Amino acid sequence: MPGKHLEGNQLADSELIVDDEPYAQIENRYGHDPLKRTGEGPGLDKYSAVLKFEGIEENFSYAPPDAQEVTIKLLVLEDxxxxxxxxxxSGHHCFLGVSRNGKSLVISKNPCKSLVLDKNVRGTQYEAEPLVLALQ
Structure with missing residues (x-):
C-alpha cells in the first residue's frame, strides 16, 4: 500500500504514544496533537485499553489536495x-483519517463509529455516511 508508514505501540488518553521521532513529526505537522478533541469522541478515551496502535500512514504524495490525510491505524482487540x-x-481495524490541516477526523466503518462515539450507530443518522468530527 502506498504511503509513509510510521510505527508505534499504543493509543492512550487520546494521545498517540509512539516512538519519539514519528510522534514529533506528527505534532510538528499539525502544531498540536490532532486527537485532542472537543469531547465529541468519548470512546477513544474510554476504550483505549483495548485499542492497539498499528501505525500511521499519509497519502500526501498521491491524493488530491482536498483528500489528503494522515490515517491512524488501530486494532480493536478481540474478546x-x-x-x-x-x-x-471487537477484532476490527479502525482507520481514523485526520485531515491534512488537522481540523477534522473521518471514520467510515460503522463498528469504529460506534466505538468512537460510544453509542451504537445502527439505525441512526450516523450509519449511512462517514462520521466527521471537528478537532481542536
Missing amino acids: NKEIPVEYRA
Missing part, C-alpha cells in the same frame, strides 16, 4: 469485555 457487543467492534 474484550469493555466494548459493548452491540457495537460489533
Whole structure:
C-alpha cells in the first residue's frame, strides 16, 4: 500500500504514544496533537485499553489536495469485555483519517463509529455516511 508508514505501540488518553521521532513529526505537522478533541469522541478515551496502535500512514504524495490525510491505524482487540457487543467492534481495524490541516477526523466503518462515539450507530443518522468530527 502506498504511503509513509510510521510505527508505534499504543493509543492512550487520546494521545498517540509512539516512538519519539514519528510522534514529533506528527505534532510538528499539525502544531498540536490532532486527537485532542472537543469531547465529541468519548470512546477513544474510554476504550483505549483495548485499542492497539498499528501505525500511521499519509497519502500526501498521491491524493488530491482536498483528500489528503494522515490515517491512524488501530486494532480493536478481540474478546474484550469493555466494548459493548452491540457495537460489533471487537477484532476490527479502525482507520481514523485526520485531515491534512488537522481540523477534522473521518471514520467510515460503522463498528469504529460506534466505538468512537460510544453509542451504537445502527439505525441512526450516523450509519449511512462517514462520521466527521471537528478537532481542536
